[in-house]
Amino acid sequence: MAEKQTLVHAYDENAIRSLDWREHIRLRPGMYIGKLGDGSSMDDGIYILLKEIIDNAVDEYLMGFGKRIEVKITDHAATVRDYGRGIPLGKLVDAVSKINTGAKYDNRVFQKTVGLNGIGTKAVNALSTRFHIKSFRDGQAAEAIFEKGVLVSHTPSMPTQEPNGTWVYFTPDPDIFRHFRFIPEFIETQIKNYCFLNAGLQIVLNGQIFTSKNGLLDLLEAKINEEEQRYPIIHIKKEDIEIAITHGNHYGEEYYSFVNGQYTTQGGTHLSAFREAFVKTIRDFYKKDYDAADIRASICAAISIRVQEPVFESQTKTKLGSTYLYEGGPTIKNFISEVLSQELDNYLHKNPATADALKKRIEQSERERKELSGIKKLANERAKKANLHNRKLRDCRIHLNDEDKNDPEFQAKKLETTLFITEGDSASGSITKSRNVETQAVFSLRGKPLNCYGLTKKIVYENEEFNLLQHALNIEEGLDGLRYHRVVIATDADVDGMHIRLLMLTFFLQFFPDLVRAGHLYILETPLFRVRNKQQTIYCYSEEEKRQAIQKLGGKPEITRFKGLGEISPEEFGYFIGENMRLQPVIIGKDTQIHKLLDYYMGKNTSARQDFIIENLRYEKDVVEEAISAEAVA
Template sequence: MADKNLFDYNEDSIKSLDWKEHIRLRPGMYIGKLGDGSSADDGIYVLLKEVVDNCIDEHTMGFGKHVDVEIKDKTVSVRDYGRGIPLGKVVDVVSKINTGAKYDSKAFQKSVGLNGVGTKAVNALSSYFKVTAFREGKQKIAEFEKGFLTKEYKEEKTTEQNGTAVEFIPDEKIFKNYHYLPEFLDNQFWNYCFLNAGLVINYNGKRYVSKNGLLDLLQRKTNEDENRYPIIHLKAEDIEVAITHNNQYGEEYYSFVNGQFTTQGGTHLAGFREGYIKTIRDFYKKDYDASDIRGSICAAISVRVQEPVFESQTKTKLGSQIMFENGPSVKNFISDFLGKELNNYLHKNPETAEALKKRIEQNERERKELAGIKKLANERAKKANLHNKKLRDCRFHFNDAAEGKNKNEINAKRLETTIFITEGDSASGSITKSRNVETQAVFSLRGKPLNCFGLTKKVVYENEEFNLLQHALNIEEGFEDLRYNNIVIATDADVDGMHIRLLLMTFFLQFFPDLVKNGHVYILETPLFRVRNKQETIYCYDENEKQKAINKLGNKPEITRFKGLGEISPEEFGKFIGDDIRLQPVMLLPEVHIQQLLEYYMGKNSPSRQDFIIDNLKVELDLAEVSGI
């Protein structure tokens, strides 16, 4: 058989995929990364968001005051009480690209989705999709599988209120081993309500509603007794901000455009940060350093713009520069608002102004104390980075610019970027050999890191390992230039591994809590057992899974207990950090006080911790004693 000519290029070489095929072949272009639900930006949450966004847009236009959401097993149902899809267009709206009402700016002045892709992507990526429109006493139902219309019902009479109901099941061939985490759903629904005061969301029997918008959001995200002054809450048409400072390191922002949580910020967040600095300098008539003004800030900003331009279909970063036709840029609009409203607030509230000034001046003192050691540490880090044996880097990074015609694909890669923090050469060796070099990096620790609880940020520069780690992550000046979306702690599942895990979590919570609060830190789950016979191999993550595997394989299968990551061969390890990776997100509940949490678990001689251990200590009796021998 003759070799195929590799240079053949003719009409047959050109393929045109229909919308369903293209979405299923390149889902990352439409919903970002796929994931299994262990990350807040995984695809299954984006699917839910795309459907709920349509309900929110109806509410924003003044139609429908509540939304019902139910997730049972893996079936998602969303019902709004807006105007309902026009019955003659039910099929088109969910299955024809560039079809929708949002091209008519009169119908949807400041909505989230403008390109008519959202629900089509949900349809294409669902093994089952059903849409029902209720309108003026009539209803129309259509059912789909993977984007293909399977049944279209005739119009029928109904007593249901106007609105739209969508039911879908994400396709398990695309979203493998997926599960919805209640904490992420809880946060998602609260955000919708904070941004739409008066909107009621009912989710599986729980009611979400907010009266005070971003003020409620910041009250939920901060601890009142750790805030340096009461939350500043300012509102005007098309803009709302809430601001406070606390005792933690770093900067923490929650930014929104037209109700969309822009996790990667954009021009509106940049405008807020610049406008805030200018306003503070003007008010105090002092040229404070920008990092001192923003240090320890916790703020939320929401703007509503006409026809926003996002940098990707997942709408996590605003790229739009214009707010209204012939109007000011987003940055100028926000800067002008802060220059007037925040300035007025500080003049009217001198106690808050004084507390803010003290916080800024404390940041200034701490920065100057660090200056000398910081310079030396950074010089050492720069030299080490040239031949950094601790870091095996990857090709794509989270802070890469997504430009050109392939920007959606680049964005999908950026979301997948992961750095594994490992301990020891054997573990890091296995991961390094089996990783995806495009999106997965490895940072190797040397032994146990320092317990940094109660120490100042000076230790980050004095400790070579911590300094190299912050440089690898690129978080010294804040996390907006973070190089990896997922920071994964990969340690053995023994006592030493657990201890290293706690020490690393202490490091992040103490000095970079915004990484944890914004969902970037994870624990890698690796199998404890391998159960196999000649026909099949099953990897098990706990005793229950092991027992099920034994029952399935029967006839005394071979059982291997993995004591450490180094025992798992690179070929096997590739299975645990690929499509089937299991990650446990490190999450902070809103009511958790970071310093109290760290004091309890990582403080010296914590009495409450000692009492807990003593009260819950289980003594394993000697077998001979039990037997009465």
């Protein structure tokens, strides 16, 4: 009997491949910008690309050059103009196309800046179909144009009337960022954060001017309305640190943490130190051993620190790993603890009304926690038993809170983890069969969930469905243990589906608003129509797309109207939740007051809602006539 042959590739010099800088970035983009995405999430790659360019402009401002930055955004392109010193003309091409080339390795030039390793701009260059950069210095300019990182045009020097600074235009590569578009609300938040962290800096976004005089105080005022604040915002500002604190009436804890002007969405050593130091300072001030959860319940706080040569856990700089403020200096933990123990303690002594309001908020949280403790214990025991055979949850293998393996690809997969919340067995069945079992999970609702507006958090434990969902997400104690990066409401595009969507939005906004504020909640867009002939199939998400598809295919194509998710076969569904998935992020606007919003839509039958319905009521005759008119135009 012949021996089984095993194919073994030769491991010799020919097996070793060396990639140039652009090839490596394009082959492994996750190592440089985290997850790719389509722009529906605030930490998708296209926003990281924009951030890398703006970071350089902000670093110039921090060094004392250029107080104005101009940003222009379209759906698929971005332009950034700063008025700093400009990149040295002779090194313009090297600065944006050679790894480990830059000024930020020299602490004499850039100290405590955002950019560290000279990779950011190169990543933008390599991952853009077109990257166009100009530098202006003392009446001379240099210009370079790249396509996917390849230099196609270079003008080393020419006279100019432009003031000093740098101009960059780029278009992310659609082959890498599938179906992407820039969402203005995410960019506006990004721009505001830069201004809050750099008082006096002016950023112009598509003609709108943003600036801040009071730093993090302005940030908290923008995040939490004055009428919801339990006491005036406490604002502490010292060398290398700025802190703003207040408490509201919301559930959960809300934090905004920054290092060297970088928004660390995943926190890190500085945020952990702040949370711990805040509890200790409060206990010492009131001389009472309050539970940490009661002290931090409903807190809204922002902290910004400056660290020399900070260490982040990835190139995207979303989580700080540094232990020390600077080489040979204090630990970040001791530094923050000392600032709070002195400054916060002094503030509370000088402002007894604020101290009294804070104490009342803590003791209110304590009472609420004790009231919940009995039912919470029973509910958690039920949930543990249910989790062993939880028919509602079809889980995935990778989770957001999995222990980090120092592996950029694994970290990128964690950011793809998604929980689909579906209605009924038929819809959940289609998604379950077509999902990616590594990163996509499904939670099936029994039917229409309870309208929880105006109810206390006690209902989350009393209602089995809500309690199981809370445990599936692992958000009972806050977002630190969140198991999925994206929570997607996937309901039918009919009246019942829209109602279920509203009920689920009410649940999250009422009890877990921090999940929404952090950009984790989405609505799944699914096609309303399938238009096809023998050669081609087009899925349409609106009447307008349907008309365009009919016109494109010509003749009399077959048109199918999907009434519910259960009608879409698993084979088709895989197309809508894979690379081509369309997600609509749930965004809380700057002026949104959640209580008033929920009261209007989900409260008792208010006169304001009745008036709105009457004023906007459309008769079937009007709708039919509009449709006929539109078809005639098409």
